[in-house]
Amino acid sequence: MTRVDTDFKDRVYELVGQIPKGRLMTYGQVAALCGAAWAAWEVGQIAHRGPKDLPWQRVVNKQGGLARSYTWGGFEGHKRSLETEDIEVSKDYRVNLDKYLWNPHL
């Protein structure tokens, strides 16, 4: 039902690849920008399947927290990746979305 075009998948790759260093985006935001706000979770699934060439570490949940199970190292691996991007990660594995949240329109 209302299955999205394969473009959605391709758009996610493009969008994530366009996220600049030091910036973060939420799954719901990425999905919405790709034209599938109902697929916020799918973005995560795509991340799991998608090419690890993309900076999925710059994509976090709406709580500003890291992914539940970072495929390439879990929370710790995700946290390290973010810190490598000059992104400050709290000890609770959370980031300041208000400070790092990025929008492609900018």
Added chain:
DNA sequence: CCGTTGACCCTTC
């Protein structure tokens, strides 16, 4: 507050 549902694609048996 907590639990369930949802439009998917890929991996493994």
Added chain:
DNA sequence: AGAAGGGCCAACG
């Protein structure tokens, strides 16, 4: 080669 299950979230009741 065919079929079934799993899996980086978010919103609603």
